[in-house]
Amino acid sequence: MTGLVVEDLRHLYADRAVIDGLSFTVEPGTAVALLGPNGAGKTTVLRCVVGSAEPAEGTITLNGVAVDERDPAIRREVATLLDDLDFFPDLSAAEHLDLLARAHGNGDPEALVDELLVDVGLAAAANQLPGSLSSGQRRRLALATAFVRPRSLLVLDEPEQRLDTAGVRWLGERLIAEKESGTAILFASHDPELVEIVADSTVTLDPLP
Numbered sequence: 001m002t003g004l005v006v007e008d009l010r011h012l013y014a015d016r017a018v019i020d021g022l023s024f025t026v027e028p029g030t031a032v033a034l035l036g037p038n039g040a041g042k043t044t045v046l047r048c049v050v051g052s053a054e055p056a057e058g059t060i061t062l063n064g065v066a067v068d069e070r071d072p073a074i075r076r077e078v079a080t081l082l083d084d085l086d087f088f089p090d091l092s093a094a095e096h097l098d099l100l101a102r103a104h105g106n107g108d109p110e111a112l113v114d115e116l117l118v119d120v121g122l123a124a125a126a127n128q129l130p131g132s133l134s135s136g137q138r139r140r141l142a143l144a145t146a147f148v149r150p151r152s153l154l155v156l157d158e159p160e161q162r163l164d165t166a167g168v169r170w171l172g173e174r175l176i177a178e179k180e181s182g183t184a185i186l187f188a189s190h191d192p193e194l195v196e197i198v199a200d201s202t203v204t205l206d207p208l209p
């Protein structure tokens with residue numbers, strides 16, 4: 001089976017179940033939005049999917065292979081943005097993206113970074129250090145770091161955070177383009193408009209008692 005397959009996921013914090021019996025799939029070229037109120041378990045599911053949290057039960061596979069963040073083959077397939085990023089204080093926006101593009105073996109890092117900076121609306125701020133960017137600009141840079149990686153699965157936690165209206169519109173267009181290039185997308189969101197534009201289906205979580 002291609003894409004992401006989550007089957008019978010159960011996750012506990014201490015001995016309290018926050019996710020129980022959750023199953024869904026994200027096929028290549030489609031997007032699934034995780035919905036639900038604060039504390040429903042969306043971030044927990046995303047952490048299990050990227051392999052940074054260990055489920056108590058269930059299986060998670062990407063293109064038929066069990067996900068494990070320590071597995072370089074899986075890490076090459078998954079681009080993720082779950083938390084705010086810590087940036088190097090003395091590397092500019094462009095230098096951050098350049099570093100990542102080279103680390104991931106991109107054949108033409110300069111062209112990729114130039115294109116991405118324009119795409120995320122940071123061309124004019126390309127040479128600014130992270131500390132001098134606005135919080136929305138830092139968020140755009142963080143999103144750009146996910147788009148500089150090779151990926152067949154994109155996992156994003158509330159990617160709309162701190163973006164202005166134009167930024168959310170850009171994000172929607174960008175995610176649609178990602179789907180068109182065959183990427184599977186799993187994202188948690190509290191923005192109904194973004195969900196409406198991008199998601200092919202939704203999975204709604206309810207907090208467990």
Ligand SMILES: Nc1ncnc2c1ncn2[C@@H]1O[C@H](COP(=O)(O)OP(=O)(O)OP(=O)(O)O)[C@@H](O)[C@H]1O
Pocket residue numbers: 013014018036037038039040041042043044045
């Ligand atoms: N490290 C942790 N230790 C103990 N409990 C945790 C931990 N992380 C999350 N929880 C609990 O697990 C539940 C699910 O949290 P989670 O962050 O997955 O929810 P969420 O749906 O992403 O919420 P939000 O919309 O606020 O981001 C909550 O009750 C939360 O308090």
